[in-house]
Amino acid sequence: MLPFTLLACAVAGGVFLIIREPNVEYLFVAGYTIVQYIVLATAWNILGGYTGYVNFGSAAFFALGAYSTVALATFANQLDDLVPESMAPIFHLIFPLSIPTLIVIGGVVSGIVGLGMGYLTLRLRGAFFAIATLAMAVVLQTLVVNWEFVGGSGGAYIVRPGEFPGLGSYMQYLFALMLTLAVLAVVIARAIERSRLGYGFAAIRDDELAAEASGVPTLRLKLIATTISGALMGMAGAPFPYYIGYLQPQSAFGLEYAVNSIAMPMIGGTMNWIGPLVGTLLLGTLQQIANVTISSAVNLLLVGLLLIAFVIVAPNGIVGLVQERLRARRAK
């Protein structure tokens, strides 16, 4: 595992330096989005591709991370109003929290919610879990819209500091953080794949009843998958308010998160860690181009149509198609 981790870090580092070269701010902005989707797609795949349980509420977990950040940032701004005077100095020492800390907190919050929701619905069929995630996304959005503390439907402003010492613009710092998260997500996914846990997930995906009969503690493993998946998504969401500056519920709970978290792994391939990466790079780049040349709505339409097409025609995604080609060639 160590050699791969080092390799992944090296690749990430290389990407960062390459993007940095032309010194075009837009590249960081676009790059951040794509790398963010690598985290989301990989996270989704741990529960969806490895374990076979479809999560339609990726936007909810993502938004939980984002709104944890907003809540904590708002709290930091209003410290003196909210905290008794005697305690104020301590709080001022801790707050405002650094983004890495916020990422961890976002992960914890989303992980716990994932665990809770899983506990209620994972004892039943995968279909019920999927429906529950869909409904949950709507409900969470309702809650956030009604919570004035984080801005309600009007949205919240998060002031991004101008510069990050040593790295240049703050955007570069955010990009570097997201790259680190992506490395983390991919390393975790690959480690799971090759471990005892990964075998358990695969057994559940293939035939849950037979897995139980073989001694696999299916409920526990499903909860683990949901928690890890949710936590990673929350971690991806935590820096989002700083990236976007003005966060409205529609943005955090946006349609694009729901569909892309599913489309990217399913188009790329769900059987291993490479699939989501391939799917994200392909779809992500396509979308960045489409957003600029056509409209963002048409872009989403295309993603939806591609998802339907791939699900019907190439169930194992692009990676699956490639693997089949190789296998056929080897058989000759």
Added chain:
Amino acid sequence: MSAILRVQGLSKRFGGFVALDGIDLEVQPGERLGLIGPNGSGKSTLVNCICGTLQNEAGSVQFDGDVVDGLAAHERTHRGLARSFQLPRPFPSLTLADNLRIPMLYTVHKRTGTPLHANSIEARCSELLQMVGLTGKARHRPRDLTQVEMRKLELARAMAAEPKLLIADESMAGLSHSEIEDILALLVKLNESGITIILIEHIMTAVMSFSQRLAVLVSGKKIADGKPEEVVRDPEVVRAYLGE
């Protein structure tokens, strides 16, 4: 000597349909029990309830001295109860060797406490595949198997869990005469090493030669339980199979 499996008053219904009606059954450690009955008599439902795949509404199941009612299927497997499925349920995306790996990783591993070494898992997989005659297809996926081979895989996977009690549910359907002999020999050998076996079969020659005791299930009720030669001559059993 106390029974390794004790089923008392077990009942199971599906909506209005009574699948099992007050089943009592005892199996002694090391015994070879045959379980027969017409199609639809509830044999597989009984197995499902014993193993925890289904929950029974009434009655109790005790395994190896412990009451297992309410325990999930995987917990019963950990305690040493293993079964093969009547309609084979292999893991389609895994190779045959990996299919056998799952019970080793999750049952045997759990029981011994210490993680199994990768080499010993490999060795054990090869050993099991050889016992059922599937060595050549170790790297294949279940979709490349014939129906008969899939049944052998089912049996091997149940064996991989290193059970104290193994329930073999129609493992021999479709096998040739010599293949049946091989599987029977395998089961006898397992039994000699101390594993209790419940054999559910339609192939009467196999059941008769294998079983030390025979139980008969008809329409959810146990109508006979005793020495094979006697049970087979029981008028009620004859009526159930040949009709009035």
Added chain:
Amino acid sequence: MEVSIDLLIGAIVAGLLLGGFYAAVTAGISISFGMLDIVNIAHPGFIILGSYIAYIVNINLGVDPMIVSVVMLPIFYLLGTAIYQIYYLSFEKRGQESLRGLAFFFGVLFVTEVMLLLVFGVDYRYVEAPYIGPSLHFGPIDLPLRMLVPCIAALIMFGALQVFITRTFTGRAVLAVAQDQFALQLMAVDPVRIKRIAFGLSIATASVAGALLVIIQPVEPSVGREYIGRVFAICVLGGLGSMPGTLIAAMLLGVVESITSTFYGPSWAPAIAFGFLLLTLAFRPSGLLGR
């Protein structure tokens, strides 16, 4: 907060009217999910589609939305059969319903919503009809016709479906296919054909439900997603595939939502359905009247 009895009665009545409508919305899912075991999460998308079609014809030709929906019934039916055929060939036959089937329907839901967004934008759309506006008054009870008429229409459609399923051969075959596909085959009835008919029917109900929806409230493309939680909550609570159960569950949800709306504000309504769903799944997954 004082609980005024008048307000409470009003809320309950409104809830019952709403519940009738919810039953019509859920009828399609009762068939596709309850009886055919197909998780068609795209159903609300078709309902919204029905709403928009009713809207266009109503605005341009002045035709009553319910009449539009009845005219559209055969088209929605055919759409349903086509979608089932794709679903069957791609997933059911291959035994891969779970992950891929879900993703497929999600894709359909998503594409429907985005297409409507592209064509109509995010503005709320209303229809016009003579019964939108006036109300009947019986003492303390107000019955806005805008809710009463759809409720009655919904109950009629619901009743018609129930009669079809219990009294006609095809309808009973649908019930049979839910319970024992093999036995049906032995009777020389093609289960796939029956399922196709049933699924077509379920999408046809979306046409009517959509027209009723746009009478009750203004619509915009994302409204569909609010209904996913409601529809499945009602379906599960009512017991999968049980039409009477669906009706009772729909009424129950309608009343609880209405009371919550009246006393705590309307923005909590989606949360109610979800709460129902979670509680039902956690504690009584077989539903109120379930098998």
